[in-house]
């Protein structure tokens with residue numbers, strides 16, 4: 001079992017963070033970021049994030065394993081069909097990668113390879129089902145495997161997205177398909193965090209709450225305009241605007257969200273955008 | 286076109302006319318343009334339906350003299366129509382259109398893609414709205430994380446297909462679409478598609 005799975009099953013509060021694979025053939029920049037994440041329980045490795053081509057996350061995740069970190073391999077359905085995804089998964093298992101976050105993936109229209117052909121042979125739920133099938137000893141076409149992998153598989157959730165009924169419907173499908181945990185988009189309202197955790201509590205699926213370090217008012221406004229399912233409310237915008245030191249205010253806001261997570265969720269996923277050094281400050285109780 | 290002097294023009298009276306790329310008007314305008322550019326136009330015709338292989342071959346035979354005088358045929362229809370023509374002449378055939386999609390017509394000049402002929406239709410479960418085509422990612426199990434206030438990540442002017450499906454199912458009191466849909470059977474979309482209806486028995490088969 002993965003370390004992350006053990007901790008969540010034991011009811012421990014976990015911290016995850018994120019490393020983006022480098023745009024180049026040398027893994028060093030990713031490892032340098034990881035060095036600053038010594039205190040987190042697991043590190044997400046993004047998969048051609050924002051539809052921008054970068055190093056394979058499987059390679060980066062393996063390098064993290066070698067350095068003693070615990071990666072969460074993100075896998076999207078944008079760039080690979082079901083054959084490629086399954087063979088990638090078997091490869092990941094062979095390389096000692098135990099945690100996954102399966103995602104549908106951003107459309108290439110917004111990335112750096114606009115002319116590429118989007119795949120989306122599967123969606124995140126079908127990929128999750130495919131993983132459960134591999135674990136049961138068969139591939140998605142029903143052929144027997146000679147050895148079956150084992151993964152701890154998370155899916156994404158956007159608790160603030162509307163229409164809520166429809167969003168919850170998809171969450172229920174993810175639960176039915178066997179998600180082991182949820183990692184959420186950033187949520188800036190305690191009510192929304194509470195509503196979401198109530199909705200999934202009955203199923204006992206751990207929720208790792210997305211917490212963004214708002215470094216400035218500009219960044220908060222950017223999130224509101226550009227990132228689907230993320231809303232920074234007016235009162236927080238005002239606090240950032242009024243503060244003499246908006247970064248310090250951002251740390252304070254993040255700390256409040258960590259407090260909600262301690263009450264309502266099983267962990268936090270920290271997105272600090274280059275300020276990994278502030279993680280200890282955000283996490284102090 | 287610069288490699289060819291004499292041109293025979295072919296339009297199509299069906300979709301290419303509706304889409305204003307290969308009807309009488311466009312064929313005429315193309316003829317004028319070609320002549321301005323110094324080409325000779327040996328003749329032109331508008332097929333009823335360029336995609337009907339046998340009929341296109343038959344209709345085009347009536348113009349065999351004008352075609353014989355041409356160095357090239359320029360077809361203003363979809364790629365399917367252009368291939369009916371390229372199959373029934375030894376002359377080089379060029380196409381003047383980049384076809385985009387099989388579209389519904391909303392009103393004059395407004396076309397919308399609704400079906401991508403996937404061979405494994407799910408419309409009966411999705412309130413008659415196709416997620417394979419009208420969701421930018423073709424997702425079968427509900428909205429992606431890119432949906433924002435009911436609008437699509439890929440086109441902010443466009444409602445998310447899953448919101449439309451959801452709203453219509455609710456309105457018809459058919460409940461929310463909750464079944465986890467299996468991965469699609471893309472083997473039904475084998476390329477190139479061929480289909481055959483037996484004249485006597487009326488039986489369908491994929492050849």
Ligand code: SF4
Nearest residue numbers: 400401403406407415
């Ligand atoms: S599911 Fe969509 S693309 Fe497939 S046949 Fe039906 S309408 Fe056409």
Ligand code: SF4
Nearest residue numbers: 420428429437445446
């Ligand atoms: S927002 Fe809706 S329509 Fe657009 S890609 Fe996502 S699921 Fe499909």
